Amino acid sequence: MTHGIWLAILGRLDWQELPFYRAWENPTASEIIGAGAGLIVVIGAGAVVLLITWHGKWRYLWSEWLTSLDHKKIGIMYIALALVMLSRALIEAVLMRMQQAAAIDKPGFLAPDHFSQLFSTHGSIMIFFMGMPFLVGLINFVMPLQIGSRDVAFPLLNSISLWLTGAAAALVMASLVIGKFSTGGWSGYPPYTELAFSPDVGPDYWIWAVSLGSIGSTLTGINFAVTIYKMRCPGMELMRMPLFVWTALCTSILMIFAMPPLTIATALLALDRYLGYHFFTNDLGGNMMNYANLFWLFGHPEVYILILPAFGVYSEVVSTFSSKELYGYTSLVLATAAIALLSFTVWVHHFFTMGQNADINAVFGIATMTIGVPTGVKIYDWIWTMFRGQVRFTVPMLYSLAFMMTFVLGGITGILLAFPPLDYLVHNTLFLVAHFHNMLIPGLLYGMLAGYHYWFPKAFGFRLNEKWGRISFGCWVVGFYLAFMPLYVLGAAGVARRTQGMFDPIFRPWLYVAGVGALILLAALGALFVQLLVSIRERDANRVFAGDPWDGRGLEWSTSAPPPEYNYAVIPRVRGRDPFFEGKRKDDPYAPPASYEDIELPKNSMTGPLIGAVGAATAFGLVWHMWWLVIIGVLAIIAAVIARSFARDVRRIIPADEIGRTERSWLRAVAEATPIPREIEMTSANQGMAEVSE
Amino acid sequence: MSANQVKHAGLNLGGTDELTHEQAEIAVFGFWVFLMSDAVLFALLFATYGVMLSATVGGPTPASEYKILPVFLETLALLTSSFTYGMASVAMKHGASRRQLLGWMGATLVLGAAFLGMELHDFATMFGDGAYPTRSGYLSSFFALVPLHGLHVFFGSIWIIVMMVQVMIFGLDARVKINILRLGLFWHFLDIVWIAIFSVVYLQGLIR
Numbered sequence: 001m002t003h004g005i006w007l008a009i010l011g012r013l014d015w016q017e018l019p020f021y022r023a024w025e026n027p028t029a030s031e032i033i034g035a036g037a038g039l040i041v042v043i044g045a046g047a048v049v050l051l052i053t054w055h056g057k058w059r060y061l062w063s064e065w066l067t068s069l070d071h072k073k074i075g076i077m078y079i080a081l082a083l084v085m086l087s088r089a090l091i092e093a094v095l096m097r098m099q100q101a102a103a104i105d106k107p108g109f110l111a112p113d114h115f116s117q118l119f120s121t122h123g124s125i126m127i128f129f130m131g132m133p134f135l136v137g138l139i140n141f142v143m144p145l146q147i148g149s150r151d152v153a154f155p156l157l158n159s160i161s162l163w164l165t166g167a168a169a170a171l172v173m174a175s176l177v178i179g180k181f182s183t184g185g186w187s188g189y190p191p192y193t194e195l196a197f198s199p200d201v202g203p204d205y206w207i208w209a210v211s212l213g214s215i216g217s218t219l220t221g222i223n224f225a226v227t228i229y230k231m232r233c234p235g236m237e238l239m240r241m242p243l244f245v246w247t248a249l250c251t252s253i254l255m256i257f258a259m260p261p262l263t264i265a266t267a268l269l270a271l272d273r274y275l276g277y278h279f280f281t282n283d284l285g286g287n288m289m290n291y292a293n294l295f296w297l298f299g300h301p302e303v304y305i306l307i308l309p310a311f312g313v314y315s316e317v318v319s320t321f322s323s324k325e326l327y328g329y330t331s332l333v334l335a336t337a338a339i340a341l342l343s344f345t346v347w348v349h350h351f352f353t354m355g356q357n358a359d360i361n362a363v364f365g366i367a368t369m370t371i372g373v374p375t376g377v378k379i380y381d382w383i384w385t386m387f388r389g390q391v392r393f394t395v396p397m398l399y400s401l402a403f404m405m406t407f408v409l410g411g412i413t414g415i416l417l418a419f420p421p422l423d424y425l426v427h428n429t430l431f432l433v434a435h436f437h438n439m440l441i442p443g444l445l446y447g448m449l450a451g452y453h454y455w456f457p458k459a460f461g462f463r464l465n466e467k468w469g470r471i472s473f474g475c476w477v478v479g480f481y482l483a484f485m486p487l488y489v490l491g492a493a494g495v496a497r498r499t500q501g502m503f504d505p506i507f508r509p510w511l512y513v514a515g516v517g518a519l520i521l522l523a524a525l526g527a528l529f530v531q532l533l534v535s536i537r538e539r540d541a542n543r544v545f546a547g548d549p550w551d552g553r554g555l556e557w558s559t560s561a562p563p564p565e566y567n568y569a570v571i572p573r574v575r576g577r578d579p580f581f582e583g584k585r586k587d588d589p590y591a592p593p594a595s596y597e598d599i600e601l602p603k604n605s606m607t608g609p610l611i612g613a614v615g616a617a618t619a620f621g622l623v624w625h626m627w628w629l630v631i632i633g634v635l636a637i638i639a640a641v642i643a644r645s646f647a648r649d650v651r652r653i654i655p656a657d658e659i660g661r662t663e664r665s666w667l668r669a670v671a672e673a674t675p676i677p678r679e680i681e682m683t684s685a686n687q688g689m690a691e692v693s694e
Numbered sequence: 695m696s697a698n699q700v701k702h703a704g705l706n707l708g709g710t711d712e713l714t715h716e717q718a719e720i721a722v723f724g725f726w727v728f729l730m731s732d733a734v735l736f737a738l739l740f741a742t743y744g745v746m747l748s749a750t751v752g753g754p755t756p757a758s759e760y761k762i763l764p765v766f767l768e769t770l771a772l773l774t775s776s777f778t779y780g781m782a783s784v785a786m787k788h789g790a791s792r793r794q795l796l797g798w799m800g801a802t803l804v805l806g807a808a809f810l811g812m813e814l815h816d817f818a819t820m821f822g823d824g825a826y827p828t829r830s831g832y833l834s835s836f837f838a839l840v841p842l843h844g845l846h847v848f849f850g851s852i853w854i855i856v857m858m859v860q861v862m863i864f865g866l867d868a869r870v871k872i873n874i875l876r877l878g879l880f881w882h883f884l885d886i887v888w889i890a891i892f893s894v895v896y897l898q899g900l901i902r
Contacts, residue, residue, distance in 0.1 A: 221731075225727060230719065257730075259731075260734040277837070284749075284830050284831060285751045285830045286834075287746065290745050294738060297738075642852075645860070645873070646863075648864070648867075
């Protein structure tokens with residue numbers, strides 16, 4: 001009887017599911033590493049809670065950050081989440097490299113099941129909980145500023161998206177401490193992930209984490225697209241938008257149309273696992289090929305969801321740090337739109353070997369190669385932008401240059417893979433792994449890091465340390481080449497991806513080099529955090545409150561750093577591209593308006609954190625079959641949404657004199673700051689005021 | 695027709711309440727975009743249904759399970775509910791009495807509930823024949839597509855109730871008006887999806 005009650009409350013959860021218990025029972029290296037990882041999560045979470053309590057910051061955190069609907073704060077929280085998840089997924093990558101290097105004709109230190117969890121979480125996190133939050137955070141912070149708006153179209157929805165993503169990431173973290181994660185890879189292919197082959201909780205963790213994340217991303221896409229279509233300031237015509245906004249728009253459109261296939265794929269897989277449906281099972285008419293189609297209908301556009309915002313960052317960075325107008329603006333816009341469109345026409349290249357006929361493969365192979373054309377256009381445009389410009393090798397610019405060379409290399413191997421006959425040879429090998437890392441590390445990570453360095457002074461009011469930035473940059477680049485070039489060789493030699501151990505000692509040198517590369521990448525991340533700490537410590541010497549540390553071109557540089565919560569005291573009017581750059585040269589962009597007016601902003605709301613917390617609990621209940629929790633959770637979410645629709649007191653007014661005070665103190669700082677030439681912009685002389693030269 | 699009146703498609707407030715009409719622009723456009731995303735969900739389930747239609751594995755088939763009369767009545771109920779909701783929108787726009795507005799919304803709700811009741815009865819009949827979603831790939835795909843539409847109608851009905859309560863509490867303030875516009879888009883969208891289900895699922899199943 002008691003057993004029955006526990007079953008009803010805890011579902012299928014028991015002691016065996018704790019990694020600490022497993023490590024105690026069976027103290028192998030693999031289990032101890034698992035328990036250690038769980039311990040890090042518990043201690044890390046505990047330390048954060050303690051630290052906040054110690055400093056008495058709960059109220060501040062709750063009212064200034066967690067419940068905030070300010071797009072800038074939401075963006076920063078997204079990026080903080082991305083950095084935390086990046087740390088975990090990178091450590092997992094290092095473990096995998098070490099395992100493969102150690103496991104040549106030996107078992108190594110990770111059990112096969114543990115290794116499978118590592119590559120599944122590594123991929124899932126890097127795509128859904130590092131890449132997506134990073135780019136969404138960057139767009140959130142920058143895009144409304146760039147289009148001269150005070151917020152996104154639906155601020156509350158923005159907060160809900162953030163918290164759904166946070167809930168999903170929390171679920172992945174929980175899988176370290178309670179139970180286990182999927183062993184089915186980031187794409188979760190059935191029938192392996194069906195009950196028949198994976199009866200444990202792993203695939204369920206994957207399904208619900210990805211589902212929560214995909215719903216959050218769909219809502220984000222809607223929010224951004226509507227913002228860009230409807231909330232541009234007067235004069236900000238479509239063809240005057242900064243390129244970052246264009247890429248944000250195309251990425252948002254991709255999110256709107258490409259996230260639903262993922263939602264459907266995971267939902268149908270869940271129906272199979274929970275209610276015994278037969279979508280992708282081996283028997284009774286199931287068809288896993290349908291899953292591959294659904295998943296990659298999402299998966300391929302997803303690649304461009306990830307890469308396009310980075311292209312936007314590079315366009316801003318290259319133009320700013322060359323002090324030149326972006327070359328070929330129109331062609332860059334057209335190329336971005338073309339890539340977005342073509343991204344829906346190539347998904348079959350992810351499964352050329354599935355057995356469809358050769359003509360279909362040929363069509364998709366040719367479509368795939370076509371994408372190389374607009375991408376090539378972009379590379380040339382960036383090169384021409386630098387030509388005869390006043391190029392400064394700041395950290396964001398270094399990332400942009402490393403990107404251009406590395407990305408072209410990855411693109412070439414992509415063209416190779418687009419040939420179906422060649423794909424048959426290297427399908428599912430490390431060659432493919434090398435290829436997509438070669439695209440996503442320069443095409444996503446470098447871009448996000450460039451954007452992080454570029455807009456950090458705008459977000460926090462001080463520049464990041466240049467030296468540690470360069471060290472980190474050097475490690476990311478050297479580490480990348482060492483870690484992934486060997487994988488091309490190994491893949492061409494036929495080493496399958498996701499292999500826990502191998503037998504041929506001839507692979508050893510390559511695996512060692514790749515292992516060293518992985519360690520250097522870890523050092524790069526370490527340097528990034530050191531840089532953050534050093535920069536915070538030295539913040540007073542590097543303040544750029546006046547707001548324009550790089551002789552910026554777009555509207556975002558025309559406010560103080562950090563910008564006031566209302567962004568613009570008076571909504572700007574725009575007469576061309578690069579409005580701030582031109583404004584500095586033609587007239588005074590800092591001229592105060594005749595008078596200030598009250599500004600209405602949305603009040604904070606706890607709806608977002610509430611829905612996130614309940615969403616995570618519901619998903620947890622689904623994973624462990626705690627049905628009471630699921631029922632309560634679903635009802636609570638519906639109740640929260642309905643209750644919120646009755647709230648009427650949701651706006652607050654910032655009075656005109658408060659705005660006047662804020663603006664005047666900023667304008668005073670602008671007047672006092674010494675304008676500096678570009679040569680010394682990386683020194684403490686930079687107070688955020690650019691010397692204007694013709 | 696002034697430029698204002700074509701700011702967003704569908705029944706809108708142009709001409710009677712310009713202020714709310716302006717405010718509704720972003721909200722209604724956003725909802726259109728959401729519906730497009732929702733339409734992708736349905737499109738993929740239709741595609742999945744098409745792929746799995748032949749996977750009956752010796753079990754029940756469309757021809758053996760679909761009955762035209764109840765489905766026809768469901769279609770009538772839903773189409774009529776779209777009409778009554780349209781009348782509610784017109785009543786809101788032109789400032790008809792609150793009783794009239796609530797009456798049309800209530801009629802929509804009743805028709806929606808009738809639709810759901812009949813649909814559940816259909817499902818029960820199918821279950822009675824042994825046509826469970828676990829029986830075959832074909833039935834799995836049927837029981838994903840059609841109930842998802844039903845679920846939308848269910849939540850739409852809850853939304854109607856919420857809006858009726860809000861009309862009673864708040865009267866027709868801007869937010870209530872905008873949400874009635876959005877609910878209208880949602881309800882008509884479900885109608886369109888149902889027409890696709892009626893044609894692609896039921897009619898196609900019966901003429902095979």
